[in-house]
Amino acid sequence: MELIDKISLAALLHDIGKFYQRTGVYLQRPNNWHDYIPSEYSYLHALYTYQFFTEQEDFFKDVNQRDETALINLASRHHKPSNPYESIIAFADHLSSGLDRKHYDELQIEKDVKKFRQVRLKPIFEEIRLEKHNYAEDKFLYTLASFIPENIFPKGKFFYQELTDKKAKQEYIKLWEDFIGDFKKIRHTSFDNFFNAIKSLLERYTWCIPSATIKTVPDVSLYDHLTTTAAIATALFKYYEAKNLLKKCTLNYLAHNTEEPFVFIVGDFSGIQRFIFDRGGSANKYAAKILRAKSFFVSLATEIATYMCVKTFGLNPASVITTAAGKFLVLAPNLDNTDILIQKLKEKISNAFHKRFYGEVNFSIAYLKAGTEAFDVKHFAPFMNKLSLKLEEAKLRPLVLDAKLFVFNDYLEKIKSSDDVCAICAKRPKVKIMDEIAVCEDCLFFKEIGERLVKDDFIKIGKGLKYGIIGKFGFEFVKKEAVPETTLDIIYQLRTEEFYGYPLKYIASYVPRFKDNEWKEEKYKSLQKEKLPKNQKVGDIKTFYHVACDALTLTEKGGQWIGSKFLGVLKADVDNLGLIFREGLKRKEGHLLTISRYAYLSRMLDAFFSLYIPYVVTKKYPDIYTVFTGGDDLFLIGPYTQIYDFVKEEIGRQFKKYVCQNEDITLSAGLILSKPAVPVREMAEEAERMLEQAKDKGKDAISMFDKTLNWQEFLKLFEFEMEINTVEEIEKLPMAYFYRLLTFADWAEKMHKNPKFAKWRALFAYITARNFGKKNYYERLLSIADKWIEHYKSKLIIPLSIAIYRRRK
Structure with a gap:
C-alpha cells in the first residue's frame, strides 16, 4: 500500500473507536497506552480505534506497531502524534471540525460523562434558517440504525426521552455487529475499490452517529467527519511531500503555516435538462430506455470527471x-x-464534450486555492460562496481550446453519405435501420445502456471499456459472478439492498414491469398492436402506452374499466438551494458552516431523492418510471393517478417530514397530464413550464392545469375529493354535474372582474336542488359552494378535473 493511501485510510478510520467505544465492549488497554492518549481517561476512543485494528489484523495487511507508517499507529495517535504523518491526520481532524484547537479539545473530553452514549444525531435540516424557521427549537433526532430508506427520516425528540444507557448500548452493539459482519465481506480488488467499499459501509452504519457528543450540538455525523478528515489529510500529505517538507510537519508547524496548501475544485455537468430531453426527431421510439440511459450517463460522466x-x-x-x-x-x-x-x-473534458455533443452541453470546472483558515467556521461559508461564483463564471464561458472543434467540417458529409438523419435525435447520421426507423450511433448507444441498466447489478469504470463516456474513459456492465478478483477499474454495486463487498452507488433505475399474465388484461386490449412489443412475457418492461392504461380502474359492479389513459409527468426540485448553503447556517454570532456540515447537508438532501424516492416508488407506486431522481430534483412519468397520489403523499407530506417541518426548506413541482404518444421532449418542456410557474409565483408550490397552489392548499383540496367520494358511496353523481362545478369554479374566479359571473351561486343552488333536493346528501353538496368554490375558485379545477378523468367511461 502506498504511503498516501495509508494516510487516507488511517484518516478515514481514525475515529472508528468512537463507534466501538459506545458499544460498551471491554477495553483491552495496551501496555503502551500512554503513546496514544495524553492521560488515562481522556480520548479513550483512540484506544478503541487501536483495538479495532488489532482485532482486524488479518484484514489489514500491515498492522505493525513498530513501523511509524503502520495503519494502527496512523489512525490511533491523532490525539498524541509522534511523527509527521500522525500530525497530518491530527491536524486534518481539527480542520474538519472548523473549530479552534482549544475549543475542539474541550468538546472531546468524555471523562465522567455518563450520557454520551444516549446522545442522538441532530438533523442538519433543523439548523437551517432563512426567514421563518426557529433553529433554537430542538424537536427531532435520528434513529441509531443503518442507512436505508426506512430509517433516514427524523423522529420527534420525545421518542428518546426514556432512552436508557442500557438500551442505547444495545442499539450500538447491534449496529456494530452488523457493521463488522459486512466489513468482513469487503473485496480488495484495488486500493480505490477497497477504500470506496469501506466508505460505503461507513455511510451505511455511521451516518446516524454523532461525531461529538460532549459540550456541543451533535449536528455532524461521524461519517461526514471521517470522510472530510480523510480528504484534508490526503491533500496535506501530498502538498508537503511535493514541497519536501514532510519532516517539518508538527502540529505547531501545520497550524502556523501561512501558505495555501489546498485547492478546492468544483465540476458541473451544464445543460443536463437539454441533454436528457433533447429528442428533436419525429420518432418517439425507445423513449423510456434513452431517458434512463441519459440520466445514468450524467451520473457516470460526473463520476469519471471526478476520477x-x-x-x-x-x-x-x-x-x-x-x-x-x-x-x-x-x-x-x-x-x-x-x-x-x-x-x-x-481541455480534456471540455473538448471531449464539445466533440461529442456539438457544443450543446458542457462540463464546467472552477477552482480556488485556500489556506487552512478557509476551514475555520468564520471563513468557510464566504469561501464557498466565492467558489460558487467562480463556477457560474465558468458555466457562462465554456472552454474549447481546440479551434478546429468550433467548426464541424464533416458534419454535412456524414449526413449525406448516410442517406438519412436519425429519426430519434434528428442530429446525427443514420448508421442503421431498426424497427423501421433510422437510428444514429449515439441513440443506439443510449438504447443499449437503457436496456442493460435495469438488468445488471455491477459496473466497472476505466479506460478502453465498451461504453465510452469522456475520451478514453468509459464503463461496462458486469455480472456479479464476473467481477474480477483484482482490477484497476473502479467497481460499483448498483443494487444496494445487500452488501457484496464492493462500493455502493445509488442509481434510480426502477421501471414498471409486467407481472404474471398482466399484459393480457382487458384494459390493454384497445392498444394498437403495431405500437407494442411482440411476444410479451413476465418481467418485460411496460411501454408508456401500457403505463397510461394503468391509470384505469375496475368498477366493483359490472367489472368495467373506467378512467382516462393519461400519463402524469412530474418535475420537482428544492427551492433556494444555493441560498440554503450560503445563508442557512448564518447566525448573529457568525456562520456555522464547516466542511463537515457542508458534506452532511449535501448528502442528506441527496438521500431523499436518490435513496428514498426510488424505494417508495418501488413499494407504493409500481407503475412509475424514475427517469431521474437525485441531488435536489426529480423527474417521474407514470399513470396520472399514481403520480397525483405520489405528489400528495411523498412531495406534499413526506418531504416536509424529512426536513423536520422546516418552512425555509421547500420544494416546488410542476405536474402535467399527457397522452403517451406525445414526444418525451414536449412532455418535459411542459412540465418544466409548470415548475417554473410554481417558482415564479412564490415557490413552495405546485402548478397543474395552469393553476398554482401552495402545498397547504393542494393538500386541503384532497378533502374535497374525499367529500365527493363519500357522497358517491351512496349514489354516483352524473358527469354533467362535475362539468357544471368546473364552470362555476371558473366563474367564481372571474366575477371580481365581471359582475355577470356572480350568478354562479344562484345557478349552483338551483341545479343542486333540482337534481339532489330530495337526497339525504343534499345539504352536503350544497356546502360545496361556501366551503370550496367560494374559497378556492378556479383552483378547484385541479381536483375536479382529476375526478372527471377518473370517472370517464
Whole structure:
C-alpha cells in the first residue's frame, strides 16, 4: 500500500473507536497506552480505534506497531502524534471540525460523562434558517440504525426521552455487529475499490452517529467527519511531500503555516435538462430506455470527471467531498503546477464534450486555492460562496481550446453519405435501420445502456471499456459472478439492498414491469398492436402506452374499466438551494458552516431523492418510471393517478417530514397530464413550464392545469375529493354535474372582474336542488359552494378535473 493511501485510510478510520467505544465492549488497554492518549481517561476512543485494528489484523495487511507508517499507529495517535504523518491526520481532524484547537479539545473530553452514549444525531435540516424557521427549537433526532430508506427520516425528540444507557448500548452493539459482519465481506480488488467499499459501509452504519457528543450540538455525523478528515489529510500529505517538507510537519508547524496548501475544485455537468430531453426527431421510439440511459450517463460522466480530477493530482477517492446530480467537489493539494494541471483537465473534458455533443452541453470546472483558515467556521461559508461564483463564471464561458472543434467540417458529409438523419435525435447520421426507423450511433448507444441498466447489478469504470463516456474513459456492465478478483477499474454495486463487498452507488433505475399474465388484461386490449412489443412475457418492461392504461380502474359492479389513459409527468426540485448553503447556517454570532456540515447537508438532501424516492416508488407506486431522481430534483412519468397520489403523499407530506417541518426548506413541482404518444421532449418542456410557474409565483408550490397552489392548499383540496367520494358511496353523481362545478369554479374566479359571473351561486343552488333536493346528501353538496368554490375558485379545477378523468367511461 502506498504511503498516501495509508494516510487516507488511517484518516478515514481514525475515529472508528468512537463507534466501538459506545458499544460498551471491554477495553483491552495496551501496555503502551500512554503513546496514544495524553492521560488515562481522556480520548479513550483512540484506544478503541487501536483495538479495532488489532482485532482486524488479518484484514489489514500491515498492522505493525513498530513501523511509524503502520495503519494502527496512523489512525490511533491523532490525539498524541509522534511523527509527521500522525500530525497530518491530527491536524486534518481539527480542520474538519472548523473549530479552534482549544475549543475542539474541550468538546472531546468524555471523562465522567455518563450520557454520551444516549446522545442522538441532530438533523442538519433543523439548523437551517432563512426567514421563518426557529433553529433554537430542538424537536427531532435520528434513529441509531443503518442507512436505508426506512430509517433516514427524523423522529420527534420525545421518542428518546426514556432512552436508557442500557438500551442505547444495545442499539450500538447491534449496529456494530452488523457493521463488522459486512466489513468482513469487503473485496480488495484495488486500493480505490477497497477504500470506496469501506466508505460505503461507513455511510451505511455511521451516518446516524454523532461525531461529538460532549459540550456541543451533535449536528455532524461521524461519517461526514471521517470522510472530510480523510480528504484534508490526503491533500496535506501530498502538498508537503511535493514541497519536501514532510519532516517539518508538527502540529505547531501545520497550524502556523501561512501558505495555501489546498485547492478546492468544483465540476458541473451544464445543460443536463437539454441533454436528457433533447429528442428533436419525429420518432418517439425507445423513449423510456434513452431517458434512463441519459440520466445514468450524467451520473457516470460526473463520476469519471471526478476520477480524472483526482488522478490528475495523483490522489485517491479520499479526495472526493461530494458527487451527486452532475456536480462534484474535490479537495486537492495546491502543487506548483496546479494551474497547468487543472487547465489540462479542463481541455480534456471540455473538448471531449464539445466533440461529442456539438457544443450543446458542457462540463464546467472552477477552482480556488485556500489556506487552512478557509476551514475555520468564520471563513468557510464566504469561501464557498466565492467558489460558487467562480463556477457560474465558468458555466457562462465554456472552454474549447481546440479551434478546429468550433467548426464541424464533416458534419454535412456524414449526413449525406448516410442517406438519412436519425429519426430519434434528428442530429446525427443514420448508421442503421431498426424497427423501421433510422437510428444514429449515439441513440443506439443510449438504447443499449437503457436496456442493460435495469438488468445488471455491477459496473466497472476505466479506460478502453465498451461504453465510452469522456475520451478514453468509459464503463461496462458486469455480472456479479464476473467481477474480477483484482482490477484497476473502479467497481460499483448498483443494487444496494445487500452488501457484496464492493462500493455502493445509488442509481434510480426502477421501471414498471409486467407481472404474471398482466399484459393480457382487458384494459390493454384497445392498444394498437403495431405500437407494442411482440411476444410479451413476465418481467418485460411496460411501454408508456401500457403505463397510461394503468391509470384505469375496475368498477366493483359490472367489472368495467373506467378512467382516462393519461400519463402524469412530474418535475420537482428544492427551492433556494444555493441560498440554503450560503445563508442557512448564518447566525448573529457568525456562520456555522464547516466542511463537515457542508458534506452532511449535501448528502442528506441527496438521500431523499436518490435513496428514498426510488424505494417508495418501488413499494407504493409500481407503475412509475424514475427517469431521474437525485441531488435536489426529480423527474417521474407514470399513470396520472399514481403520480397525483405520489405528489400528495411523498412531495406534499413526506418531504416536509424529512426536513423536520422546516418552512425555509421547500420544494416546488410542476405536474402535467399527457397522452403517451406525445414526444418525451414536449412532455418535459411542459412540465418544466409548470415548475417554473410554481417558482415564479412564490415557490413552495405546485402548478397543474395552469393553476398554482401552495402545498397547504393542494393538500386541503384532497378533502374535497374525499367529500365527493363519500357522497358517491351512496349514489354516483352524473358527469354533467362535475362539468357544471368546473364552470362555476371558473366563474367564481372571474366575477371580481365581471359582475355577470356572480350568478354562479344562484345557478349552483338551483341545479343542486333540482337534481339532489330530495337526497339525504343534499345539504352536503350544497356546502360545496361556501366551503370550496367560494374559497378556492378556479383552483378547484385541479381536483375536479382529476375526478372527471377518473370517472370517464
